[in-house]
Amino acid sequence: MSVKSVSVHAKWIVGKVIGTKMQKTAKVRVTRLVLDQYLLKYYNKRKTYFAHDPLEQCTVGDVVLLKALAERRAKLVTHELAEIVYKVGNVIDPLTGKQVAGSLFRETLTDSMENPAGSLTEKLQELNISAATSEILQKPSEV
Amino acid sequence: MPMKGRYPIRRTLEYLQKGDIVFKNTVKIMTVNYNTHGELSDGARKFVFFNIPQIQYKNPWVQVMMFKNLTPAPFLKFYLDDGDQVLVDAEGKDHKDISQHVKKILGKSEEVLRAEELARMVHSNPANFGPKKYCLRECMCEVEGQVPCPGLIPLPNEMRGKYKSQMKGTEV
Numbered sequence: 001m002s003v004k005s006v007s008v009h010a011k012w013i014v015g016k017v018i019g020t021k022m023q024k025t026a027k028v029r030v031t032r033l034v035l036d037q038y039l040l041k042y043y044n045k046r047k048t049y050f051a052h053d054p055l056e057q058c059t060v061g062d063v064v065l066l067k068a069l070a071e072r073r074a075k076l077v078t079h080e081l082a083e084i085v086y087k088v089g090n091v092i093d094p095l096t097g098k099q100v101a102g103s104l105f106r107e108t109l110t111d112s113m114e115n116p117a118g119s120l121t122e123k124l125q126e127l128n129i130s131a132a133t134s135e136i137l138q139k140p141s142e143v
Numbered sequence: 144m145p146m147k148g149r150y151p152i153r154r155t156l157e158y159l160q161k162g163d164i165v166f167k168n169t170v171k172i173m174t175v176n177y178n179t180h181g182e183l184s185d186g187a188r189k190f191v192f193f194n195i196p197q198i199q200y201k202n203p204w205v206q207v208m209m210f211k212n213l214t215p216a217p218f219l220k221f222y223l224d225d226g227d228q229v230l231v232d233a234e235g236k237d238h239k240d241i242s243q244h245v246k247k248i249l250g251k252s253e254e255v256l257r258a259e260e261l262a263r264m265v266h267s268n269p270a271n272f273g274p275k276k277y278c279l280r281e282c283m284c285e286v287e288g289q290v291p292c293p294g295l296i297p298l299p300n301e302m303r304g305k306y307k308s309q310m311k312g313t314e315v
Contacts, residue, residue: 010171012224013206014172014222032206035199040154040156041196063210093215095218095230095232096216100214100215102212102213103180103212
């Protein structure tokens, strides 16, 4: 009936995807630091949000940036997927742009694939030379 | 009896209130990526240990997230309201350098903070009486040197209207 304007307090949120069993929707867990009044220490407090993901590109474990929808899409879905920040298993270091795993760089397979092609052509040339030399050797033996 | 933990001073209100960094209104999310081992991440680790509680205390509406051991180099990332992202490299830097840098690029300046404080002082007049949320005092009985609350200590008879009307009735 009535259109709800700015459905949630939080416009931008970063969270981790915990479930993708719903169609075109990702269940995202968002942690915020909350101060314990007695200990005066910050602890993570979790909250789950549902985000609209039209292309179903999230997998469980991705770190995801969500944007608040202008209008609430469904009873629970209040945000939509803006960007996948870190894809699980395929983290890309924003400083260098390369693939990374923990504290090491992953070398992609494409680099190693190029060299064998180059060396193959060289090997073929070598084979031709060797074939030619062997023919020359054989002829005198035939005769 | 000393406080428990390493550097328990981090857990005092005075320490938290001493935080410098108040983010501009456009900053919504702050993300810190750092490693648990390694010398390069040392500054970032100290930043998380010492400065993050101060930042979160001063900016309660900014979401702060920490990620450990995802990338080889430590960095900070800020997500602003218009969709912009700010990347701050923290490799090899000292935690004081990081916090000063962040304050310079995304923190409110001293003048803005002073102006906001003045505006807040002007808005709330300490001479007003009202609910605790808006004013300092609710009733005159709370002030030292004034008549105490008749709910706790009965007023002397000269100040009670009931007694005065009774006296008037009996006299006349």
